Amino acid sequence: MAIRGLRADGHDFIADAVAQGAAAVVVEEASPAAGDVPQIVVADSRRALAATAAAFFGHPGRDLRCIGVTGTNGKTTVCFLLDAVFRAAGSTTALASTVKNVVAGEERPARLTTAEAPEVQALLREAVTAGADVAVVEVSSHALALCRVAGIPFAAAVFTNLSHDHLDLHGDMASYFAAKASLFEGLAADAPAIINADDPYGRDLASSLKGRGVTYGTGGGCDYRVTAAAPGADGLSFSIADPDGATTALTSPLRGSFDVLNCAAAFAAARELGVSAEAAREGIAAMTAVPGRLETVEVNEDLRVVVDYAHSPDSMEKALAEVRRMARGRLVVVFGCTGDRDAAKRPVMGELALRYGDYVVVTTDDPYYEDPAAIAREAEAGIVAAGGAAPADYRVILDRREAVRFALASAEPGAPTVVAILGKGHEEVQKVKGREVPYNDRRAVEEAVAELALGGQAAAGAESGREARS
Secondary structure, eight states, X not given: OOOBOSSOBGGGGHHHHXXXXXXXXXXXXXXXXXXXXXXXXXXXXXXXXXXXXXXXXXXXXXXXXXXXXXXXXXXXXXXXXXHHHHHHTTOOEEEEOSSEEEETTEEEEOSSSSOOHHHHHHHHHHHHHTTOOEEEEEOOHHHHHTTTTTTOOEEEEEEOOOOSOOHHHHSSHHHHHHHHHHHHHTSOTTSEEEEETTSHHHHXXXXXXXXXXXXXXXXXXXXXXXXXXXXXXXXXXXXXXXTTSOEEEEEESOOOTTHHHHHHHHHHHHHHTTOOHHHHHHHHHHOOOOTTSSEEEEOSSSEEEEEEOOOSHHHHHHHHHHHHHHOSSEEEEEEOOXXXXXXXXXXXXXXXXXXXXXXXXXXXXXXXXXXXXXXXXXXXXXXXXXXXXXXXTEEEOOSHHHHHHHHHHTOOTTSOEEEEEESOTTOOEEEETTEEEEOOHHHHHHHHHHHHTOOSOTXXXXXXXXXXXX
């Protein structure tokens, strides 16, 4: 299958494939490099790959109720919530997400938010074989633009929100929105499209749908309307009024106020697919953690660390607003920006870090093929434009472990401090010039706590309540 990628073109490797025994090649244009090997010429190799993968694995999506979840932020959390709700309702489930993949309770690592089509179809076939009847699939804009979920007959789809992200691929917000909206254009006429009507893009999507649109949010016109939302130290409490006029009181151990809408999305989708309000309530109450989403480490009585996957301006602002709300004293923000991605958001993220934080440490995220120092300078420009000065207000430490250690070491005994470490969340590697270097924020915290003898158990007290996102 010759696919045109972002860095290489599969058509350039046809001769290599033939030399290694390819019996046929699928191409977008015939090539003499194929020699006598049959060539199947298609208009779009990626779409052909998706169709071929679905057929190869026997169209497993037809034997499952597949639910696709897309949006900029909240996707992972909604997926985890839906998985918990359907399990509470008695289903055997499969989960494909940014954080991990799970088939009938068996976990395996996730490589991408949404894997390539053959991997997605293989996972769905495993789910069918294991007796699953529901599959919850996190769907990125990359997956939609690159046809990774083409051929999956989604029984429902969820739209969480849209904000500045991934413009390196899509070019502008209109194209980014169009990619997200394509998930809903492919739904069957009776498949519910669950849409956040509090989000302006959600309202645009709902107004343009030709199928069965179902809205959720806080507005009076929503099909599933959130009322009496009250975030607290132990989690969330709120009620949801459904289209039949019934109201269900819910609680969630998640702490982010934005998670009320994530819970509402899961509640609405489940109810529209026939799950009882009681099972939905039970599943939402049982879902305690999403790794790397407002994951909290109580280091000692004065020092708390929060690890979050926030890596876009909107997700960063929401995460920092929640951390600031919970903080009793000084807030130190550690963050970096990804390389080979939309550079326009870097100074915006720098400004946000200074706006919410009392001190900022700029570090490295996934630089990919870019110079980490150059990326940091662009984020630093936003801090300086907002009035920050080094070293009084911020510092640049490119080594992420050292940045975490510095932030924790800056906490003064007896002075309540929260250190928010943003961008990597649950991830286990940093991506540097084509290599994957082992790294995890949580373990970096544990190492720093041990080295600095800060007390407490870094491995205890993990609590979550956030997505992110893309």
